[in-house]
Amino acid sequence: MEFITKHLRHSDALLPLVTLVVYILATYLGGWLLMAQAGWLMPALGVLACAHSMILASYLVHECAHNTLFKSSDHNTTLGQFANWLTGGCYGTYEDVRYKHMRHHVDNADPISFDYRGWLRRHPLVEKTVFALEWLYIPAVDYLMHGVLMTAPFTGLGANKQRRRTLAVIITRTALFGLLAVWSLKAAALYVVAYSLLLLVLRFLDAYQHNYEIVLNLDDPKADLPHKGDRDYENHNTYSNLISRRWPVLNLLVLNFCYHNAHHVKPTLPWYKLPALHDELYGSHYQRSLSLKDQLRSYHGNRLEGIYAETYGQVEVPEAVAGGSAVPVYGLSFLTAF
Secondary structure (H helix, E strand, O other): HHHHHHHEOOOHHHHHHHHHHHHHHHHHHHHHHOOOOOOOHHHEEEEHHHHHHHHHHHHHHHHHHHOOOOOHHHHHHHHHHHHHHHHHHHHHHHHHHHHHHHHHHHHOOEEOOOOHHHHHHHOOHHHHHHHHHHHOOOOOHHHHHHHHHHHHHHOOOOHHHHEEEEEEHHHHHHHHHHHHHOOOHHHHHHEOOOOOHHHHHHHHHHOEEEOOOEEOOOOOOOOOOOOOOOOHHHHEEEEEOOOOOOOOOHHHHHHHOOHHHHHHHOOOOOHHHHHHHHHHHHOOOOEEEEEEEEHHHHHHHHOOOOOOOEEEOOOOHHHHHHHHHOOOOOOOOOOOOO
16 A cells, blocks of 8 residues: 555556556567467467557557656656567667657657658668558558667667667667577567567557647757647547447557547546546547548558658548548657657
8 A cells, every 4th residue: 555655646556557567478478488389379369469468568658658657757767668678669768759759749749850751762672662561561661660760879860879778779689589589480480470560550549640740850849839739739630549439448459549639638647547538528429539440441541652641631530531531641659769
């Protein structure tokens, strides 16, 4: 009881937090064990388990970035750094992840410091490869962004002072992956499949949650932005994309990240409180909500157009999603901090 009152931000957070962390660890380790088994059924379940573990770890990073769990920012940071290792986003620092995401909330925009679109146009062979892979539902843009994340301190995009840290992370993760490949080459190969599922899910959840402008000013905290701090604009251009309205428990598959309007109203509220806040604010029929079926249809039909899409703000998202014409926007994951 003393631990709860002293350290946890919310008095009812202990059970949800412990359950989440135990589940993440169990499915991550269990996923690796299952992926190494003979046959195809157990390895397939292992891929899903490992992918889901990393999905929830990613959204745990998001929770920690908002300091939703502990009173101390240091405690949130420690847990966020650990979760970021599981997601593979650890080549960049947790602090940079948090800074970029906080700019997203404050600026009511999507600030970036690297626009892959211009780079891709200058490298036509890579461009053709990306388009071919994306047609096959392989998230090539996201792999490109993670590659840039790994090399950022050595190319001038990231801070030079992070070179030693980034190199240490690369060596450590490469060595661990090599040891796991020696233990089970099959599991190592299937991990790539699980990681691709992680990137696809994160991208899909991000694709239609906002109608914000992408701005190349992440490195300029004093940039003049027309909608900075505008709560009406924020709410009108934010969308909730629930997996299921009928069975809300299914939204826990993505740690309730899909209750996005409620999250933007109270960013420090933990995931397990968002459904109640959503119902309190909006009820069961909310015009800023998106249908999962319509999102899937739009995403499938416009996934290649999304490679060069630069802004959400051309159309009203609900109408476009319902009509199947909404183009997803890539390269905005909070795990790639640039």
